[in-house]
Amino acid sequence: MSEQKLEVFNVLNFLNSGYELDDILKQGNFGTFPSAEDCISYLVENGYLAGEGGNVTAESISKKYTVAQLKELLKENGLKVSGKKQELVERILPVLSENSGDYELTDKAKEFIEENSWIDLYMFALVAFRFEDYETYVKTSSEDDVKTALNFCDEIISRALMANQFLVFIDALSAKAHVYAYDRDYESFLDYDLQRYILGLNPIVMDAQTYATYDIINEANIINLRNVLAKFDFGSLKKRFDKIWAKSHVTNITVPKKTSYKILQKAISGADLDELNFDLKEKYFNKKFGI
Structure with a gap:
């Protein structure tokens, strides 16, 4: 139903x-x-x-x-x-x-x-998660559509961290970014997509099964960043990157901060993402994760 x-x-x-x-x-x-x-x-x-x-x-x-x-x-x-x-x-x-x-x-x-305006937001930002789960969550919320969606993402993020479910965690970060985009808060959209990029290069946890099919640099993530940066002027990207890196509390570093930023610049400028992903795996990921 x-x-x-x-x-x-x-x-x-x-x-x-x-x-x-x-x-x-x-x-x-x-x-x-x-x-x-x-x-x-x-x-x-x-x-x-x-x-x-x-x-x-x-x-x-x-x-x-x-x-x-x-x-x-x-x-x-x-x-x-x-x-x-x-x-x-x-x-x-x-x-x-x-x-x-x-x-x-x-x-x-x-x-x-x-009565069901929340479905429009679900389709825009939350399709990575089961519709039935979100529908149940909406019924228990007294907040508006945007706040409800943000709270839902935060709960998914919290549970994913506790369960070491990195892909669910990263999907929830992307979803939260899109909730802000739906609300036309493009600065927050940029911040959460930057965080998704940073943590994509520096996974909190990664098992062999996840790593086997993992794209370190996510194409949709780069397209989002490229588009929002082309459309809006939010000042120095380097300063914002530094701020989001600090906010992300990256303790388990796989790709150093300076290198992560250089790769971001290349990706946004149109470099081949397959080549960038291959190089990252060869230089950083394969050794660290014992593949």
Whole structure:
């Protein structure tokens, strides 16, 4: 049910933002619905969508409209109104077929979007974590959407540190950065993405299984840093890097601070990340982790 709730919210929220239904359904992944058509049927039957929709046929038009109604529709569209009912049906069919995708959000749909606005933030920042877990957390929170999401990330970070789950910890740092981005606090977004970079190069803990598939420099992390630095002027990157390094309490150093910063500059400038990752493993990680 939770997964279906997520899918329903996404469709309704995109519609509410001005997207066309056909475009939304082409992009969608309807895990709990056999098809996009089943999703539409569900939304209509449950009172979330209203209006003319679906495949319009001559038979469906004939059943739905009287002769008088058909003539009125034809008149509104500048078409001839003479003839038998079947002729009127055939004449109006192209018009109704063209408008067959016109659905409108009902008041129920708008209330659903407003009541579940937290899902939009989940989709933006927290998809690394189970929707059901976050939904349960939201129900117990009295804070606003952003504060709730930040608290959730902090709890994940705390539990991950206690359990030595480094990848969960690093995902939670990234998620927290994106919560700030959602709230348009791009300076905090930069700070947490820098921390994610620093601790990515200096893992608190790392086992052989994790290391086997671990990218020391995360591509998405570098893209985020590159984009925010290109868009905003937050002063000296070196000074900010030094501040975040100190804040991160890096005690288990794998890649020295000076080297970490130089590599960051290279990555942001467009250096090949695969090559940088290879060099880091060869020079620092393989020896330290006994691989």
